[in-house]
Amino acid sequence: MAPPPSTPAVSPLVSLIIRVLTFVSLLISVIVIATNNSYVGDTKFKFDDFYAYRYMLATGVIGIAYTLLQTAFTIFFVSTGNRIGGDGLAFVDFYGDKALSYLLATGAAAGFGLTVDLNRGGSNGFLNKANAAASLLFLGFIFSAISSIFSSLSLPKRS
Amino acid sequence: MAPPPSTPAVSPLVSLIIRVLTFVSLLISVIVIATNNSYVGDTKFKFDDFYAYRYMLATGVIGIAYTLLQTAFTIFFVSTGNRIGGDGLAFVDFYGDKALSYLLATGAAAGFGLTVDLNRGGSNGFLNKANAAASLLFLGFIFSAISSIFSSLSLPKRS
Numbered sequence: 001m002a003p004p005p006s007t008p009a010v011s012p013l014v015s016l017i018i019r020v021l022t023f024v025s026l027l028i029s030v031i032v033i034a035t036n037n038s039y040v041g042d043t044k045f046k047f048d049d050f051y052a053y054r055y056m057l058a059t060g061v062i063g064i065a066y067t068l069l070q071t072a073f074t075i076f077f078v079s080t081g082n083r084i085g086g087d088g089l090a091f092v093d094f095y096g097d098k099a100l101s102y103l104l105a106t107g108a109a110a111g112f113g114l115t116v117d118l119n120r121g122g123s124n125g126f127l128n129k130a131n132a133a134a135s136l137l138f139l140g141f142i143f144s145a146i147s148s149i150f151s152s153l154s155l156p157k158r159s
Numbered sequence: 160m161a162p163p164p165s166t167p168a169v170s171p172l173v174s175l176i177i178r179v180l181t182f183v184s185l186l187i188s189v190i191v192i193a194t195n196n197s198y199v200g201d202t203k204f205k206f207d208d209f210y211a212y213r214y215m216l217a218t219g220v221i222g223i224a225y226t227l228l229q230t231a232f233t234i235f236f237v238s239t240g241n242r243i244g245g246d247g248l249a250f251v252d253f254y255g256d257k258a259l260s261y262l263l264a265t266g267a268a269a270g271f272g273l274t275v276d277l278n279r280g281g282s283n284g285f286l287n288k289a290n291a292a293a294s295l296l297f298l299g300f301i302f303s304a305i306s307s308i309f310s311s312l313s314l315p316k317r318s
Contacts, residue, residue: 051275052272098308102264102304109268110268110272111272113211117209117211145257152311155311
């Protein structure tokens with residue numbers, strides 16, 4: 001007989017809620033970054049004037065795509081009780097969640113790293129929005145780190 | 160009878176080598192950051208003029224302390240074959256390695272996030288050293304991420 005499939009360490013519903021929270025944080029963060037353009041004195045600044053903010057946007061967008069896919073899989077699991085891919089998928093989750101959480105951590109940190117020092121020239125609407133976007137991205141990172149802990153604990157037993 | 164203690168997923172020697180590589184990368188990175196002061200035109204810049212570089216230094220120093228401790232434990236394990244703490248320590252390793260790798264990722268990203276955009280004003284010796292330090296910190300992050308994968312795979316079997 002085949003060994004019983006590994007069971008996730010946490011309820012799939014909890015895992016789903018965390019993924020939805022990740023998705024929402026990233027979506028708002030991406031909207032805030034992408035719409036961030038305002039005048040500081042006479043100069044108009046846009047987010048894509050700075051490499052760090054472009055990188056933030058890129059990590060947010062990748063995060064949204066990945067989280068959507070994972071949410072779809074989890075909804076399928078919650079509604080049917082069948083896990084697509086079995087044990088193999090546990091490793092895909094493990095490495096995918098890990099990689100995504102690192103990506104989001106670097107995105108948020110790059111945004112903060114630039115904003116904090118630009119702020120010393122005096123805060124303004126543009127930098128405040130950049131800070132808000134980085135904070136939301138950081139929140140998305142926290143949720144994705146929780147997903148990553150869950151998927152580590154759900155790894156199949158070693159034989 | 161007590162259940163057999165969990166065995167690490169990778170040889171302790173490999174794990175030791177990765178920890179030593181983490182330590183060396185972080186040590187050089189910290190030295191490069193902390194000694195980074197040079198004239199750009201007539202103005203003298205020091206790393207602690209920028210919050211992002213101070214944060215980089217802080218993450219590097221915390222990383223060195225953590226890695227030293229883990230290296231000591233691993234050397235003890237390699238030389239005696241006894242794992243201090245048993246299964247409980249596997250979870251300490253898991254969460255500790257995860258937290259450290261996130262911390263180093265944010266340290267390197269914050270450094271890069273600032274440096275990349277400052278560089279657009281023209282590169283100079285100060286920024287080149289900052290870049291070198293961030294690259295080494297990033298290398299330290301890669302090694303710590305490998306340690307984190309190892310300690311995730313070494314988690315004790317769930318019953």
